[in-house]
Amino acid sequence: MNGKHGADSQVDAYVGKRVRLRGRLIYRDDQKMITLSGGSISALGDAQENQAVPKNLGEFDLVGEIVDSKCYFGNMNPGNGKVHRDCAVRCMSGGIPPVFATNDFHGSPAVLQLTGPNQKPLPKEAFLDRVAQPMRIHGRVMPIGNTLLLETESSASASRSFRHPPEQGR
Numbered sequence: 001m002n003g004k005h006g007a008d009s010q011v012d013a014y015v016g017k018r019v020r021l022r023g024r025l026i027y028r029d030d031q032k033m034i035t036l037s038g039g040s041i042s043a044l045g046d047a048q049e050n051q052a053v054p055k056n057l058g059e060f061d062l063v064g065e066i067v068d069s070k071c072y073f074g075n076m077n078p079g080n081g082k083v084h085r086d087c088a089v090r091c092m093s094g095g096i097p098p099v100f101a102t103n104d105f106h107g108s109p110a111v112l113q114l115t116g117p118n119q120k121p122l123p124k125e126a127f128l129d130r131v132a133q134p135m136r137i138h139g140r141v142m143p144i145g146n147t148l149l150l151e152t153e154s155s156a157s158a159s160r161s162f163r164h165p166p167e168q169g170r
Helices: 008-014 069-075 082-093 155-161
Strands: 023-028 031-036 058-068 098-103 109-115 135-144 147-151
Touching: 023 069, 031 069, 058 069, 058 082, 069 082, 069 098, 069 109
Parallel strands: 109 147
Antiparallel strands: 023 031, 058 098, 058 135, 098 109, 135 147
């Protein structure tokens, strides 16, 4: 990924295939991401598909914040919160994948890649106006390798899938 643009156009031809690439590792806690160096992808070995089938862990209501993965995983500090909102909107408008930052059942930070039905990208209009705001999202959690996906509805169901959490006592 270069600047505020995703790598979709560079990786589409390699989905499900083993590849070699160059990039820079960025991370936050135990979550890692690679910022891709342009033109560095090459297929390895034969063209056999190596598509992982996600396992459904169930449907959950999670409270957290939509953030852009590149900045959140270490490209900026802070990579979340209202101070980062404008940058995050520009990054996600350019194709940087959205993630949902929340906590797991033990209170430890957890990050889930935000997707639409069938692990397809969510339309930007489904979430851009909700970036960097505390909210509750309803969706299906599925692991693929070490990555957790949060598959949620978009457009017509957005108000049900994305909503502000109830006010906590003040």
